[in-house]
Amino acid sequence: MDPETTDALPGYSASLRAFHRAFHRELRRAVAAVPLPPGSRVLDVPCGDGFYTAALARRLYPFGSVTAADHSDAYLDAARERLGRQGRTADIAVVKADAYRLPFRDGEFDVAWCARSLISLDDPVAALKEMRRVVRPGGLVAVLEDDEFHRMQVNVPVALELDVLRAVADAARERYGSRAGLSPARQVFRHLLDAGLRLEVRKTFAADRHAPFDPAVRRYLRAHLKETRDLIADRLPPAALAALDRQSDPRDEGSPFRRPDAELTCLTTLFLARK
Ligand SMILES: C[S@@+](CC[C@H](N)C(=O)[O-])C[C@H]1O[C@@H](n2cnc3c(N)ncnc32)[C@H](O)[C@@H]1O
Known part of the structure; x- marks a missing residue:
């Protein structure tokens, strides 16, 4: 749990950036659903590349x-x-910090915002308890999460789809010791309760x-299919792997990149919990 100093962006950073670009309208709507009276003091942890920090700070301006x-x-x-490129925003500070030992006083914030990070935190309840500590009594912890089984639904x-979901569950069990390891959203309610939040x-x-x-959705869909393939290629029967490769190939007439009836739904869930 010690803070790791990382010199390079993680392997998933390009796909995360593509996700932000593809679905920025819906993600901003999630930010807009957090009650933020004028003057609110907000903590975005872990902030990653500041995508949500910027949205929160624009919302709070002036x-x-x-x-x-x-x-x-x-x-x-x-x-x-x-954040240096943003126009009108509320005050912004960028701080190096370990999510388990935040360098802030008890009750220093009105809201702690935590987006799509519980999977990166090996003890989510400890991190949520720390967020709870730094928000004032009556303040909010806002968690935005998704579930690998539901995040991207493509026709x-x-x-x-059945072969892929089964292989994802098996890969999650091997990597995280549980089939729900890649499903943070379905564990958030329990984690919030365990952290003493309502x-x-x-x-x-x-x-x-x-x-x-x-183009932004195409880019994210390609990244998503590649990540899925990297995770499960050695678990899929050969025919299913060949089918996944056809779906991932933008030149293939049967892929969602070319089919005129291709459609997708991407789901992200916001949890607002009170201290
Ligand atoms: C999947 S990214 C999400 C970032 C951002 N919230 C977003 O949605 O774009 C996970 C983030 O958690 C950070 N992280 C992981 N463990 C951490 C820790 N112990 N303390 C602080 N940050 C941590 C990583 O550096 C990374 O920025």
């Missing part, structure tokens, strides 16, 4: 403040770079897209 915290130097540099053949709002944001997909 009053209030957002503190972006992460333990990765590379991500903090990326956040500073992004590929049903048989392939769930008030659970709201899912659906991004619906249909062919022809715009």
